[in-house]
Amino acid sequence: MGSWTKDLQQQIFLALPSTWQMCSTIKGKSYLSNRKQYVTYNDSKPYDVTPCSGVPQGSNLDCILLQNVLQKIVTWCVKNKLPLNITKCHVVSYTRKKEYCSLDYSICNASLIRCNAVKDLGVIFDSSFTFDDHIAHITTSSLKMLGFVIRKCKVFGDIETLKQVYYSYVRSKLEYCCIVLTPYYYCQKNALERVQRIFLKFLYFTAFSIYPQRGFDHATLLSKFDFKTLEFRRFMTHCENMKATSRPMDSIT
Incomplete structure (x- = not known):
């Protein structure tokens, strides 16, 4: 791969205007050759590396x-x-x-x-990698699906049945590809958690025939219906993924 890239670089360099070649040539050699790269950390530079492909940054x-x-x-x-x-x-x-x-x-x-943004495999990648567009999209989509679930499941009295419907049709949207797009900002996290809070209030109404008062402790709702926050579930997913990827290949069956 490195030799192929070098050949391509040489072909492109020779195809450039002569003025470019003159500016980029020192002692008969292209500036693409004999370059050094290094990484600094705390004002220390351990050693130089000679790259076998690519071009100088910028x-x-x-x-x-x-x-x-x-x-x-x-x-x-x-x-x-x-x-x-x-x-x-x-x-x-x-x-x-x-x-x-x-x-x-x-x-x-x-x-x-x-x-500025492109959708790939259901995930919207924006040019700044903030995932604001994607989080806004899945939040809106999940709220619509949650509204559908609440309207159609009002006659259900079994809490566990309602939870399974929520897991299948709503939470699956909120957690899709969470390994890639873990929210960093509070506003992003809160937008996702808001969807689950609405469902928990609906469960409370189903169980006690009254909605919880404004400002009702969210942790109490989570505990009452045996839920975890979406942020905690994302954290556990990351831990499981790191554990799986760190296993030696010969131990994977």
Whole structure:
């Protein structure tokens, strides 16, 4: 993989205008060669590493490389009779900088649409990786489903049955792909927890024929119906995932 990338870098470099080559060449060698990288921590620099691929950070050549990689992917897809749906292909720049390198990319001479967020496998990835759009989406969707569940299940008197319906149709939405999009900000966490609080109040009404008073302790509701907060469940999911991924491969059956 490293040698292939080097060859591609050399081809692109030779294809650049001569003025670019002159500015990027020292003693007959491209600035892509003999580069050193290092990581500093607490003002200490342990050692240098010579990268076998890529280009220096901040260079426009990485954008040119990406376009060539896209072309190679298209060629491979055509060769293997796997046509691409260009209408579903987008360009997203993941950064929090106000000013960044924004170039146009194309597939089969069709320019790709640049957007600030894209949905992949049911998760909305925004350009800043805040997941605000996705959390707002699943919160709205879960509230609609919860309203449907409450309307249709008013005649149910069994608490456990109602809990199973909630787990299947509402909580599954709130916890989908939680490994990827664990909320960090309080407003995001509260938006998700609000959906569960509404359901717990409905359970309280079903059990006691009266809704809890405004400001009723949320921890008491959780304890009364044997619930855990969504934040705690996400934490446990992360722990289980870390435990599973840290196991030696030979111990996995």
